[in-house]
Amino acid sequence: MSIKVRYFASLKELLGRSEDEWEFIGETSVIDVWQQINKDVELPVNTLVAVNMEYVSFHSIVNQGDEVAFFPPVTGG
Amino acid sequence: MQVKVLESSFDPCLEVQQYQSSKAVMNGKYGATSIFVGTMRDFNEGEDVKGMTLEHYPGMTEKQLEMIVTDAMQQWQIIDALVVHRVGNVFPNEAIVLVAVWSVHRGDAFDVSRFIMEALKSKAPFWKKEILKSDDVRWVEKNTDGYK
Numbered sequence: 127m128s129i130k131v132r133y134f135a136s137l138k139e140l141l142g143r144s145e146d147e148w149e150f151i152g153e154t155s156v157i158d159v160w161q162q163i164n165k166d167v168e169l170p171v172n173t174l175v176a177v178n179m180e181y182v183s184f185h186s187i188v189n190q191g192d193e194v195a196f197f198p199p200v201t202g203g
Numbered sequence: 204m205q206v207k208v209l210e211s212s213f214d215p216c217l218e219v220q221q222y223q224s225s226k227a228v229m230n231g232k233y234g235a236t237s238i239f240v241g242t243m244r245d246f247n248e249g250e251d252v253k254g255m256t257l258e259h260y261p262g263m264t265e266k267q268l269e270m271i272v273t274d275a276m277q278q279w280q281i282i283d284a285l286v287v288h289r290v291g292n293v294f295p296n297e298a299i300v301l302v303a304v305w306s307v308h309r310g311d312a313f314d315v316s317r318f319i320m321e322a323l324k325s326k327a328p329f330w331k332k333e334i335l336k337s338d339d340v341r342w343v344e345k346n347t348d349g350y351k
């Protein structure tokens with residue numbers, strides 16, 4: 127299965143890129159995605175995650191074609 | 204209902220006027236209009252700020268704003284709502300956000316305006332990066348609780 131992974135704001139700067147295309151086999155959660163793609167980078171405290179533009183928990187399972195996004199607390203308004 | 208994310212500066216009063224004019228169906232129906240405008244300051248957390256860049260997540264931002272307004276419309280009896288938010292390079296004294304709510308009576312308009320703003324502050328994916336007077340840059344790490 128393949129998914130798109132996106133990063134925003136300070137997380138994008140921390141990683142030095144805004145997105146990844148990632149392929150995997152078997153049941154995979156959002157936290158697995160982070161840990162497997164960014165092996166050497168600890169997930170910053172308070173990071174939020176969305177799948178297909180809706181907030182989810184880090185234990186949510188990802189599926190073929192999903193867009194997973196990691197980003198820091200929002201600061202609009 | 205309308206939500207807009209704009210890459211250039213906007214006049215909140217003009218936005219309200221234009222939206223209201225485009226909704227002839229509301230004429231004579233509303234007795235209250237609540238208008239909230241968030242404006243960029245030239246200071247924050249003890250530092251002089253000369254500008255900022257507002258990043259967002261295109262698609263998710265609009266989706267979250269629409270969900271917030273829909274949620275409000277299910278909880279309160281309002282007639283309509285308009286939310287406008289800036290992205291890109293913003294400077295002090297420019298409007299960042301506009302929330303306008305039309306309702307029959309003032310209570311719903313006031314309550315929904317507050318509800319939308321607080322929800323926007325915690326759910327809508329926008330991020331502020333400030334440019335200080337010293338030319339240092341810093342990300343705003345979190346929003347304050349509007350009820351404190």
